[in-house]
Amino acid sequence: MTNLMVKVRVKLVSWDEIVDWTRRLANIIEESGWRPDVIIAVARGGYVPARLLCDFLDVTDLISIQSQHWVEAARMAEKAILRYPYKVDLTELNALLVDDIVDTGESLILARDYIVKEWRPKELRIAAMQWISPVAKIKPDYYLIEVKEWVWFQYPWTRLEDISQFITRIFREDERVKGREVEEEELKQLFIEWYGIHPHEVREYWDLALKKLTAKQILVKTSKGYKLGK
Ligand code: ADE
Numbered sequence: 407m408t409n410l411m412v413k414v415r416v417k418l419v420s421w422d423e424i425v426d427w428t429r430r431l432a433n434i435i436e437e438s439g440w441r442p443d444v445i446i447a448v449a450r451g452g453y454v455p456a457r458l459l460c461d462f463l464d465v466t467d468l469i470s471i472q473s474q475h476w477v478e479a480a481r482m483a484e485k486a487i488l489r490y491p492y493k494v495d496l497t498e499l500n501a502l503l504v505d506d507i508v509d510t511g512e513s514l515i516l517a518r519d520y521i522v523k524e525w526r527p528k529e530l531r532i533a534a535m536q537w538i539s540p541v542a543k544i545k546p547d548y549y550l551i552e553v554k555e556w557v558w559f560q561y562p563w564t565r566l567e568d569i570s571q572f573i574t575r576i577f578r579e580d581e582r583v584k585g586r587e588v589e590e591e592e593l594k595q596l597f598i599e600w601y602g603i604h605p606h607e608v609r610e611y612w613d614l615a616l617k618k619l620t621a622k623q624i625l626v627k628t629s630k631g632y633k634l635g636k
Contacts, residue, residue, distance in 0.1 A: 412602040414572075415557040424562065427535045428455050431550045432462030435502070435533060438548070442502035442531070448473055448517055449489075451506035454563055455535055459504060469494065473517040475510065486513040494525050501527035507536040507559055511544035518544075560603075569608055570615040572601055574624055577634040589631035590616075 435442075445465050447456030449472035460468050472489040503521065505514055514532060522530055533548035538556055560568050576596050577583060583596065594605045605612040616632065619625040623635040 411599070413600045415555070416560050416572075416601045416603055417557050418560045418603050418607055419562060421562050424454060424535075425458060427550050428458035429462055431455070431533060431535060431548060432459050434550065435459070435463060435548050440529075440531065441500065443467065443499040444469060444496065444501050444527075446471055446501055446503045446517075446521065448503065448505040448514065450563075451561070452504045452534075454561075455506055455533075456504040459502070459533070465502075471517050471521065473513040473520075475513040486516045488516055488520055491520065491524075496521075496525040496527035499527050501525070501530045503530060503532045505532075505534045506561055507538065508532075508534045508542045508544060508546050508549070509538050509556075511542040514546075515544055565608060565611045566614055566618070569611045570619055570624075572597065573615055573619060576600055577625065577632075585634075587628045587631050587633040593632065 442463065442465055444467040445456050445460055445463075447453045447468065447470040449470050453470070456468060456470075459465070471491075473486055474489060475486040501521065503514065503518060508514060514534075518530060518532065521527065531547040532544070534546045535549070536551045536553050536559060537546055537549040538553045539545070540554060541556060558568075573593070576593070577588070580596060580600075583592075588596070598604055616625065620627050620632070625632045626635040
């Protein structure tokens with residue numbers, strides 16, 4: 407998964423792992439004997455796991471709430487915010503709040519408190535695929551993997567966004583490349599060094615990320631390679 411020399415520990419997650427993890431998470435929920443009437447996905451990370459849990463748990467009612475903390479891959483914003491708060495009536499219903507991962511847990515706490523107060527479910531429980539126990543301020547009722555050493559889970563639904571930010575971060579923070587142009591081969595080596603994943607593991611996302619960063623003028627294409635734009 408990762409090696410000890412990298413700057414940012416990254417676990418590249420495949421779609422197959424997502425399906426496998428949510429199936430096993432559904433199993434844990436089922437075996438607890440508790441059944442949700444409605445699933446609430448935390449946008450955006452909880453969407454795919456929540457949808458798959460609906461399938462595995464045979465739940466038809468899926469709604470969502472947007473609570474955001476992370477603005478950039480492996481970088482945290484100052485505080486979590488609830489976007490588009492709205493009201494629904496969940497009295498009488500068991501609700502399961504689903505996110506991909508509990509990291510600090512702040513966005514989940516914000517969503518949970520809002521839902522309990524404003525939507526009033528009979529009971530609200532929380533499920534996530536991963537729980538980073540040393541940093542989390544909350545323990546989900548259901549989780550599949552307890553993560554004991556912090557790592558960035560590169561989920562398949564943020565692949566382009568993450569790879570783009572990973573590349574940008576090299577240009578902005580690596581002292582060896584500050585202010586100069588970098589050939590693509592060297593960039594690939596730096597990427598491996600920083601994140602412990604090889605660009606060929608993310609295939610077309612590598613080229614797409616460079617294309618997008620160039621279009622946005624975050625990077626500028628030079629005759630030899632790339633340099634930092636704005
Ligand atoms: N979102 C918040 N923390 C995360 C992490 N460690 N990995 C992936 N997504 C996250």
